[in-house]
Every structure is written in structure tokens, then in C-alpha cells.
Amino acid sequence: MTLVTEGLRTGELVTLFGCCRVEYDGRAASTLGSGNRHVLLKPDGTALVHTATGQQPVNWQPPGCTHTVAMDEGALVVTSERETPAEQLTIRFESLEHVGSFQVTDEPEGVSVVGTEADLSDHLLENPSLLESGFTPLATERETTAGAIDIYGTDSEGRTVVVELKRRRVGPDAVSQLRRYVDALHRELHTDAEIRGILVAPSVTGRATSLLEEHDLEFVALEPPSRDV
Amino acid sequence: MTLVTEGLRTGELVTLFGCCRVEYDGRAASTLGSGNRHVLLKPDGTALVHTATGQQPVNWQPPGCTHTVAMDEGALVVTSERETPAEQLTIRFESLEHVGSFQVTDEPEGVSVVGTEADLSDHLLENPSLLESGFTPLATERETTAGAIDIYGTDSEGRTVVVELKRRRVGPDAVSQLRRYVDALHRELHTDAEIRGILVAPSVTGRATSLLEEHDLEFVALEPPSRDV
DNA sequence: AGGTGGATCTCGGAT
DNA sequence: ATCCGAGGTCCACCT
Numbered sequence: 001m002t003l004v005t006e007g008l009r010t011g012e013l014v015t016l017f018g019c020c021r022v023e024y025d026g027r028a029a030s031t032l033g034s035g036n037r038h039v040l041l042k043p044d045g046t047a048l049v050h051t052a053t054g055q056q057p058v059n060w061q062p063p064g065c066t067h068t069v070a071m072d073e074g075a076l077v078v079t080s081e082r083e084t085p086a087e088q089l090t091i092r093f094e095s096l097e098h099v100g101s102f103q104v105t106d107e108p109e110g111v112s113v114v115g116t117e118a119d120l121s122d123h124l125l126e127n128p129s130l131l132e133s134g135f136t137p138l139a140t141e142r143e144t145t146a147g148a149i150d151i152y153g154t155d156s157e158g159r160t161v162v163v164e165l166k167r168r169r170v171g172p173d174a175v176s177q178l179r180r181y182v183d184a185l186h187r188e189l190h191t192d193a194e195i196r197g198i199l200v201a202p203s204v205t206g207r208a209t210s211l212l213e214e215h216d217l218e219f220v221a222l223e224p225p226s227r228d229v
Numbered sequence: 230m231t232l233v234t235e236g237l238r239t240g241e242l243v244t245l246f247g248c249c250r251v252e253y254d255g256r257a258a259s260t261l262g263s264g265n266r267h268v269l270l271k272p273d274g275t276a277l278v279h280t281a282t283g284q285q286p287v288n289w290q291p292p293g294c295t296h297t298v299a300m301d302e303g304a305l306v307v308t309s310e311r312e313t314p315a316e317q318l319t320i321r322f323e324s325l326e327h328v329g330s331f332q333v334t335d336e337p338e339g340v341s342v343v344g345t346e347a348d349l350s351d352h353l354l355e356n357p358s359l360l361e362s363g364f365t366p367l368a369t370e371r372e373t374t375a376g377a378i379d380i381y382g383t384d385s386e387g388r389t390v391v392v393e394l395k396r397r398r399v400g401p402d403a404v405s406q407l408r409r410y411v412d413a414l415h416r417e418l419h420t421d422a423e424i425r426g427i428l429v430a431p432s433v434t435g436r437a438t439s440l441l442e443e444h445d446l447e448f449v450a451l452e453p454p455s456r457d458v
Numbered sequence: 459a460g461g462t463g464g465a466t467c468t469c470g471g472a473t
Numbered sequence: 474a475t476c477c478g479a480g481g482t483c484c485a486c487c488t
Binding site for chain 1: 242244246251256257258259260261262264265266267269271272273275277279280281282283284287288289291292326327329331332333334335336338339340341342343344345374375376396397401402405406408409436439440453455
């Protein structure tokens with residue numbers, strides 16, 4: 001108990017393991033019966049409750065919450081809460097096998113990831129012919145009333161081209177997204193001239209292919225760089 | 230080292246804390262410089278690397294991976310890998326402040342959540358007039374070529390109604406989803422008769438409202454039950 | 459504070 | 474295995 005309160009007070013990362021029940025009430029509500037779990041309390045107000053399986057925590061509280069620790073009828077009770085939106089997590093331990101508190105010093109810079117959609121965008125902007133011969137990019141993140149177009153440009157015949165990028169295989173949602181942008185451009189340029197919409201991704205699902213054809217949109221297969229390179 | 234290998238071998242949940250570098254290569258690739266982190270190795274093959282901030286792990290490996298531990302030039306190195314897709318996580322500790330291994334007994338049943346989309350669906354099916362007077366639900370998860378319609382029914386005048394449910398405030402994506410279902414039904418029933426598409430959610434964003442009007446779709450404000458109840 | 463879309467999204471269900 | 478959509482998604486970025 002003291003270790004936990006001291007750890008939270010001094011901005012340390014606190015870990016607990018033991019048999020507990022968990023209750024949540026906020027954006028939704030949930031109950032979790034008694035069982036052994038690992039609890040992680042971060043100095044930024046994050047709380048995570050992990051069982052033996054699954055990548056996702058079975059219960060959690062996002063950053064910005066306030067953790068408190070108390071004893072109730074001999075049981076250690078950890079609560080984490082916030083307002084806006086109002087939500088509260090309560091962890092009641094029936095037994096406690098382990099408590100740890102660790103100072104986390106610096107975090108000079110975060111993780112650097114390669115192979116994102118931004119990398120795919122850079123790759124295509126440096127080699128516009130990867131889309132097709134004669135493609136000329138004019139802008140990235142070009143705003144429309146429907147949202148920002150990933151890459152905006154013209155083709156060899158001067159037609160407007162809307163490119164939507166995805167780093168992985170895509171389904172119907174990406175096609176709809178592309179369609180919204182093309183429709184919005186038609187409206188804004190109030191032209192009947194052809195506007196081409198091209199989806200760029202490693203591959204597409206069957207329904208997405210049907211949707212593309214249905215709406216006269218195109219697909220170009222392209223993967224984010226520096227995989228298999 | 231022995232504690233970790235024994236813990237992994239006997240299907241325990243293993244925790245480590247220390248200064249480490251992390252490398253990932255697989256669906257993408259990432260590098261993480263030296264710093265203090267909390268590592269969680271689950272018996273189902275999940276690996277999680279947490280820094281002091283954020284709800285999401287800075288690096289991870291999904292369930293089904295194989296964890297291995299080795300000493301390399303005096304440093305503890307944890308690797309977690311899988312094939313299909315091929316990806317590998319490598320955690321090299323420069324110092325190790327803590328190692329724990331915990332037996333996780335039963336997990337009788339998972340967490341029970343209230344306030345999901347399914348609850349909203351049940352709520353609406355029990356009280357069809359919440360959508361509008363005269364609404365008659367006929368099916369849930371009705372299949373179309375574009376996917377499954379949340380609730381399918383008819384209105385007081387016998388018109389077909391497609392209902393798309395969302396448990397929270399929605400944006401343009403939900404409108405496009407509804408639109409795909411309505412379009413698909415038009416095609417399948419090959420009728421020119423009116424098919425109404427109704428989005429049911431607590432609220433909608435501005436762009437979503439525009440999209441709804443643009444495509445003659447409707448909105449009904451409704452929240453999942455048992456909040457504020 | 460809200461809107462929008464990406465993510466090594468994860469997860470579950472269905473095919 | 475893939476497809477599809479939900480999620481207390483989280484998260485960064487922008488207005």
C-alpha cells in the first residue's frame with residue numbers, strides 16, 4: 001500500500017499482480033469477475049488491467065486519469081477516474097502477489113516507424129511514374145469539403161487525379177472514402193470534366209473491387225517501401 | 230534469466246523492467262532507442278513493451294508468437310516472433326531492474342460489457358417506436374452484397390427501411406456505410422421503390438449531416454441503454 | 459473541445 | 474485463411 005501510494009506520488013510506474021475484481025463505468029459499463037491479473041499504473045494517468053491472454057487490456061483507463069489507492073475491509077482498492085467524459089475504473093484486490101514501483105527516467109525520443117502511409121506517400125511523390133506514366137502530383141493533404149485528399153495531381157492528359165493511399169490491403173471503407181473526395185471535388189470545381197480517383201494500396205478485397213468498378217474508380221497496387229528491400 | 234525461461238516454459242506471465250532498446254521488423258519496421266520500459270510476456274505469446282506514457286504499448290507482438298530469452302555479451306535479449314505474417318520483436322536489456330513470473334490460474338469468463346452496439350440494437354428491437362411510430366423490424370444482420378444490415382424492416386407505409394446503428398457519435402464513414410447498404414438493396418430488390426436509410430446514433434458531426442442530406446438518408450438520435458438509467 | 463482518418467490497429471464472427 | 478465491421482478503440486494532427 002505505501003509502496004503504491006509513494007510510487008504514484010513520486011511519478012513512478014507502478015505494477016501489481018494479484019487476484020482482483022474490476023468494475024468500469026463511463027462511456028460504457030463493465031464487470032469482471034475474480035481472477036489473477038496484472039495491473040499497470042502509469043505516471044501520466046494511464047491504467048491497464050491485463051489477463052493472461054490477448055494483446056488488449058481487459059480493462060483500462062486512458063491517460064489523464066487520477067489514480068488513488070485505499071484499503072477497504074482489508075482489501076487493496078485501486079481506482080482511476082476522470083471527468084469529460086466521466087468514467088471510473090475500480091480494481092479490488094482479494095490477494096496481492098506482487099507490487100513494484102519503477103522510476104522511468106528520460107524518454108528522449110519516441111519510436112521511429114518505417115512503412116507507414118506517410119512513407120508510401122513520400123515514395124510515390126518521389127516516383128510519380130509508380131502511379132502511372134505522366135502523373136504529376138500537385139499537392140498533398142489538399143482540403144475538400146469532404147476532407148483532405150492524400151495526393152492531388154494531374155495525369156498526362158491534364159485530368160484531375162485524386163489519390164487515396166493505404167499502407168495495407170483495403171476493403172470497402174477505403175473506396176467510399178475515395179469516392180467522397182472525388183464527389184466533393186466535382187462539386188467544388190463544379191465541372192463536368194472527368195476527375196479520376198485512384199486507390200493505391202498493396203491489394204484490395206473482392207467487395208472493394210466491385211465498389212471501385214461500380215463507381216469508375218481505379219486501383220494501383222503499391223506497397224510501402226523498405227519492406228523486402 | 231532462469232526465472233524468465235522457467236516462467237515462459239511453465240506458461241506463466243512474465244514481467245520485466247529495465248533499460249532496453251527495441252527493434253521490430255514485420256508488417257512495418259521500427260527502432261526504439263535506449264530507455265526504461267516495462268515488458269509483459271503473456272503465456273499466449275503476446276509481448277507488450279510499455280513506456281511511462283500512453284495507453285498503447287510502444288512496441289508489441291500479437292498472441293501466438295514464440296518468446297525466447299538469451300544472453301548476448303552479458304545482455305539479456307528477449308525475442309518474440311511469428312510467421313504469417315513474418316514479424317519479429319527484439320528487446321535488448323542494458324540493465325534489468327526487475328523480473329517477475331506469475332501463475333495465472335483460471336479465467337472463468339471474460340468481461341461483460343454493457344452499452345455496446347448490440348445493446349442499442351436490442352433496445353431498438355424491443356421498442357421499435359423509438360425509431361419512429363409504425364416501424365416494424367423484420368431482420369437483424371440481413372445480408373446484402375455490400376455486407377450485413379444492422380436492422381432491416383418496414384415503415385408505417387410499407388417502405389423498406391435500412392437501419393445502421395452506432396453506439397457513439399458518428400462521422401462520414403458511418404454515412405457511407407449506410408449508403409452502401411441502401412445501394413446494394415436497391416440493386417438486389419431491383420426496384421425503384423423508395424428505400425429509406427436511417428442512421429441511429431447519439432449524434433452526428435457536421436460533415437456527416439451534410440452527407441446524409443446529400444444522399445437523402447435520415448438520422449435518429451438514440452443512445453445505448455443503461456447509461457444514466 | 460471537437461473533427462477526421464491512420465494504425466504493425468486488435469478482436470470476434472462468419473465464410 | 475480471408476473478409477468485414479465493432480471498439481469504452483487509441484492516437485496525432487488540425488481547426
